Amino acid sequence: MPQRITALITANVFQNGLSRCEESWRYYTVLLRRLAAKPVDWYISDLDFDLAFVLWHLYQFGGDQACRAAYEEMMQILRICKINESILENSKFYRLNFYDSLRLACSVDCCVDAIVTWEPNQFATSDRERSSIREKGYFYRNFNAEMADDQTRTTHSIGIFSVDAFLLHLHELETTTSSIRKAPSVLQIESLEVQITRSIKATVTLQTFEGRQFRETTHGRTPCDALYKAIDRCVDRHIQLPERNLVYFSMPDTIGGADAVVEVCIRVECGDAQFEASATNDNVLWAFGDAYVAAINSIYAGLSSVWGMGGDRPN
Incomplete structure (x- = not known):
């Protein structure tokens, strides 16, 4: 209804x-x-x-x-x-x-x-x-x-x-x-850490709606690359989603001060659909991570409504 x-x-x-x-x-x-x-x-x-x-x-x-x-x-x-x-x-x-x-x-x-x-x-x-x-x-x-x-x-x-x-x-x-x-978040970021030395490493802990936690560490070409790969590993341990790709993200060209709040906008492709999300934080990596997790939650909510109407779950 x-x-x-x-x-x-x-x-x-x-x-x-x-x-x-x-x-x-x-x-x-x-x-x-x-x-x-x-x-x-x-x-x-x-x-x-x-x-x-x-x-x-x-x-x-x-x-x-x-x-x-x-x-x-x-x-x-x-x-x-x-x-x-x-x-x-x-x-x-x-x-x-x-x-x-x-x-x-x-x-x-x-x-x-x-x-x-x-x-x-x-x-x-x-x-x-x-x-x-x-x-x-x-x-x-x-x-x-x-x-x-x-x-x-x-x-x-x-x-x-x-x-x-x-x-x-x-x-x-x-x-x-x-x-x-207004779907409750299936996942949320509990903690994240990005280390930049000779290589770039991201460690992420995701918490589920039920309180379970998953922790993963990955390397990447950039901090955001490492971060979203670590998030994906955590996601794949908890819920079954189709293959997805981060196809776009943006942040302000200029930031108004060292403690300014930053908004990050992203677009994730999953199947034939694209899911857009954004998040704000005074830490640009947290904003990126929250936006990506928001997109994952939207993908899951959308698929859940399809499953609820008799659609097939992904293999």
Whole structure:
């Protein structure tokens, strides 16, 4: 059964309708009614609520009676995410402008499935994400999180959608939310160590959901090469996955200081599918390792949903 999803909407979805043009009013009347009718739990930051509604009422911006009614209907179903000190602090970790950093931090805090905005490009920080926006109108970014009930670590994905792309792909988002985007992590990194002398050696300890640990050491051409090979050895001792290849990873060209938080984005090919993941850490190797393990967890979650529907497990 499709899962009811959650989404944070940004102020520009409303602001772009606040014009003196009747054609704009008609367009946004239809658009807001469509959004309000969808099986979505809508969130908005308190900052965006003020931008979208308080100023609108205060200055009596445009809109005919039907348009105003559509705005009021949408306003009544919004859940407001208050920007507190924790959200302000977490927003510093994202390489975005101040306001979009707050929006992303609110989305992570509320654990929503999507952000809906007219400007998804403002949230993109890598060539992969920008390319995805050009091709599809959206992209996904992974975040480390904990389940509220038992603090189990999980990899949570948030999709950043243009308004049109969100409406177009809503059914797909509904059917995959429960099986993949909030699946508990099968594996997580317990410890890692990389030694660089005349050769490069990585030692990794992975911990399973049940608390079992696997430790492996491998050599590689680069620190990341050695690291992902060690992770793969640990993975293969615990779960059975098809052959997979790390086909792409990226990190910032410049890092803002010795203790700056770094985001690493990766893409792993497994069978006919590609799995993308990202992670942040003030240690670039930890960020790389967490991103790679997040991709492994996504592969396993995706295959588990296939197995659950009667598909064949890999040999």
